[in-house]
Amino acid sequence: GNSVTQMEGPVTLSEEAFLTINCTYTATGYPSLFWYVQYPGEGLQLLLKATKADDKGSNKGFEATYRKETTSFHLEKGSVQVSDSAVYFCALSEPGGYNKLIFGAGTRLAVHP
Amino acid sequence: SAVISQKPSRDICQRGTSLTIQCQVDSQVTMMFWYRQQPGQSLTLIATANQGSEATYESGFVIDKFPISRPNLTFSTLTVSNMSPEDSSIYLCSVEEGRVPFAKNIQYFGAGTRLSVL
Numbered sequence A: 001g002n003s004v005t006q007m008e009g010p011v012t013l014s015e016e017a018f019l020t021i022n023c024t025y026t027a028t029g030y031p032s033l034f035w036y037v038q039y040p041g042e043g044l045q046l047l048l049k050a051t052k053a054d055d056k057g058s059n060k061g062f063e064a065t066y067r068k069e070t071t072s073f074h075l076e077k078g079s080v081q082v083s084d085s086a087v088y089f090c091a092l093s094e095p096g097g098y099n100k101l102i103f104g105a106g107t108r109l110a111v112h113p
Numbered sequence B: 001s002a003v004i005s006q007k008p009s010r011d012i013c014q015r016g017t018s019l020t021i022q023c024q025v026d027s028q029v030t031m032m033f034w035y036r037q038q039p040g041q042s043l044t045l046i047a048t049a050n051q052g053s054e055a056t057y058e059s060g061f062v063i064d065k066f067p068i069s070r071p072n073l074t075f076s077t078l079t080v081s082n083m084s085p086e087d088s089s090i091y092l093c094s095v096e097e098g099r100v101p102f103a104k105n106i107q108y109f110g111a112g113t114r115l116s117v118l
Helices: none
Strands: A003-006 A011-014 A019-021 A023-026 A032-038 A044-050 A056-059 A062-065 A075-077 A086-093 A101-103 A107-112 B004-007 B010-013 B019-025 B031-037 B043-049 B068-072 B075-080 B089-096 B107-109 B113-117
Touching: A003 A086, A003 A101, A011 A019, A019 A107, A023 A032, A023 A086, A032 A062, A044 A062, A044 B107, A101 B043, B004 B089, B019 B031, B019 B089, B031 B075, B043 B068, B043 B075, B075 B089
Parallel strands: A011 A107, B010 B113
Antiparallel strands: A003 A023, A019 A075, A032 A044, A032 A086, A044 A056, A056 A062, A062 A075, A086 A101, A086 A107, B004 B019, B019 B075, B031 B043, B031 B089, B068 B075, B089 B107, B089 B113
């Protein structure tokens, strides 16, 4: 079945460091791909999305490119801030169905001053 | 984006009781979903709340344990029945913005209900 695999956390970085959180997926067809962020004590917020191969989603300095050849959607940010500390979830929307979301396990990011 | 209000935001319940969680969205949407996030875990879809018909449950979830109502296009409830400590989780409502066939394939989430069962 369809699935999403994320790199395990926690990821600990210093402020202004470069961030990469790896995400790969398994899916039949052409899913849409998403990154959601969950700040401490809050629900999920959509961070960015991409709906087809080679699309790049971007928001708040974060970017991710839909790579069909490697079935990947890695999240990157050039310079992280303390306020980016959160749990990041990669997800796919199953194609051809009713857009059910399949989530990865989540990656906790801690950014220190 | 759709604005979703979920309540209660948290609750502490006794074993054997039931809790009903409400989800209200500020626009009409076709698709509403209920997810569970167990402590330290990812999200798992419980069911899709269908307006005017019975909810569609995922494998491992049953209507007797998680009855769902969807009386209109802006509101849904999830009940966690006969609770045990294993039901302690965050329960989240999500909606797909828009109405079929113009739905935008983007899901937005409520802030969640943090449930602790003693």
